[in-house]
Amino acid sequence: MQRRCARLDHLEVETESSETDSETESVRMRCISCKEEYGSRDAGTCNVCYEEASETEEELKREIEDLKAKVAFLSVWSPAFFSGRPHGSGFTDVVLVAVEDGPDGGPSMPVSAHRNILANRSPVFKAMLENEMEESRSGTIKISDVSYDALQAFVNYLYSAEASLDEQMACELLVLAEKYQVKHLKAYCEKFLVSKLNWDNSIINYAFAHQHNAKLLLEAALSLILDNMDKLRKRQEYSEFVEKHPLLVVEIYEACLAKQENTAAPKDTSAKS
Amino acid sequence: MQRRCARLDHLEVETESSETDSETESVRMRCISCKEEYGSRDAGTCNVCYEEASETEEELKREIEDLKAKVAFLSVWSPAFFSGRPHGSGFTDVVLVAVEDGPDGGPSMPVSAHRNILANRSPVFKAMLENEMEESRSGTIKISDVSYDALQAFVNYLYSAEASLDEQMACELLVLAEKYQVKHLKAYCEKFLVSKLNWDNSIINYAFAHQHNAKLLLEAALSLILDNMDKLRKRQEYSEFVEKHPLLVVEIYEACLAKQENTAAPKDTSAKS
Structure with a gap:
């Protein structure tokens, strides 16, 4: 309700004489949200939609509070x-x-x-x-x-x-989660490991994800590997990886080729999914 | 990302020659959200704020999904x-x-x-x-x-x-929640009972809330009673209520008088809270 008042207070329309088409920008409005001025070219929503979006946001926040209380209640x-x-x-x-x-x-x-x-x-x-x-x-x-x-x-x-979690703990817990089929924990660890991915640790994570059937991590690591193939292939650990896991390297090359084909024929990208 | 494209596609600015101040409305924009046309007087947000709000909404929805999964995991x-x-x-x-x-x-x-x-x-x-x-x-x-x-x-x-829940069950569970100090359940039942309040059941709910220390329900019921005093006082059950719970009726009258004083001096409403 406060916002509604703020809107009426702050909605200022300034007009300058507009004589040419390019000067429609001279109608300036004040954004209800950030309070900055903007021209019609930078317009976003009408105020009805703004009010609705604000209410939706409040509702979502209330739902989050309710769910957090539920989680606290259900924790043992x-x-x-x-x-x-x-x-x-x-x-x-x-x-x-x-x-x-x-x-x-x-x-x-x-x-x-x-x-x-x-x-x-x-x-x-x-x-x-x-x-x-x-x-x-x-x-x-x-x-x-x-x-x-x-x-x-x-x-x-x-x-x-x-x-x-740290990376070591996330790996250990993912292994346990996989073994005892605790899906929620597995997803939690995978998300954490994906957030820590970089091209430097992409190969080791790819092998780990493959071994423990962690699809999200596997795809994220593969994507990083494909983006950094040139750098990675020059490294000592890559040679070791090839020796240890030749089948995984085959998969990487296959993905690499598929990516090249897709890049060459961008019209087919929609068929990827 | 799709929305960003839609915005560029749909942002149409139509200009008509505006000669008087009252005609600033002639600059029409199309709302990114509802796709309807609007004039500068009905402007809401700039497009940067719209984009940010959309992202916030997506984030909140993701958080809700995560919390729901957590609730499902923690349920026994x-x-x-x-x-x-x-x-x-x-x-x-x-x-x-x-x-x-x-x-x-x-x-x-x-x-x-x-x-x-x-x-x-x-x-x-x-x-x-x-x-x-x-x-x-x-x-x-x-x-x-x-x-x-x-x-x-x-x-x-x-x-x-x-x-x-139905009303009977909500009352029974609220009593148990109060007795065994299960706050989460008590709040859950109170919310339900508040949602079922009407002037017809306001007195019985007020007495119940008083007996079981249910503050949210008490306040909501009192507010309804105060709004419907004239109707309620004519009813048979009100006389019974006065006989059974005279102290509660005193409290209702005191609240009624306080409300009248506040209404008589609206400048003091801020002191209510």
Whole structure:
């Protein structure tokens, strides 16, 4: 409502004598939003549409506030929240244990959790826990090839849909998300890794995305690789990559050729999708 | 990007010879948004602000999609989902039992739940379950003065932040939300009841809101009552209301007088808030 008043106050129309066609610009208006003057050539919307758009924006913001409150309500305290507190770990009924490969690879500290949360978030855990498998009987789920920190972050995410990521953690969590079919976490990690992509890390991310079936990351990395083929092919790590993953390199070259063909015949770009 | 093109295509400026000041309207523009023609007096925003607003709207919509996905991820299947399935009720470790007052009031069917979910959503359940009280030892929580359906809906809400409401259900759930301090549900029910307010049900809602400390509903109902005092005072139920809740009626009259004073001295309305 305040905006409506502001509009009436600020709508100033200044007229200068317009004698030639090119001088239609001399009608100046004041933008309701930025309050700057503009001419008819820079006109945007009529004021009815402006009012409607403002209302839509307010509605969307209210919806966001409601959804944020819902997310806060639905988040569950991770059992880590209870560790060290007198009355146990918040009714947990299962533990996860990280088992790392390598010389030091033994079981690390267990991470407590709730069967109902694990089963809700992951169809793999659900099957494991509902079907009287070893994990269900013993109440212990062993998770291989993962650091304790990543396992703790993984469990936290299952409770709160939040994780503090760096590239290493995003990769570890993506692997876990893929393995335990936690789609929401996988998408979260992929988005993060895409945001950190550059031509320097594009090849390693491409290989990683290929290995873990991360389509969004794969496409973004491939696009960067294709844009920087000349630079990349001169690097030592590229030769190593060719030796290690020749099939992936074949795919890259095929994409490169397809791109060249599309560029050569731009009329066909619509068929790409 | 498409909009940017549309803008260039559709921005048509038609000029007619403007000789008098009142004819500045003769410069016609086409609104980028609704595609209708308008004159300078109906101008809204410049095109830069229009573009920015469109981008903001897209961003807000993306944020909403992300939040909706997060809500879906964080929702937990209510144990009702598992009832009748072969492998039990999804690792539940507590039951709630509705105990209704009155001649038929005996314990009804138990509603299964998880201690960790109850403790997360309600500080009252948390204290009850963590502090070795009778409920914690027996694994049974008795809930008085509530129907089985309302209890089931209450538990469902604790898992999913969703409830199918009518006015009766909203009242029952608001009472439970108040008792077990589930703020999110209380706000949800209040909003629903406010949306169903009319002058006909304003008094009963006012009394209900007062009893259960529902401030939003209280204010909305009071406002309706004040606007319809003449009609309401002639009704039989008003006399009953006066007899039953004289203190509430005093409050209504006080608000009524305060409103009259404010109306008499409109310069003071800013002091209302």
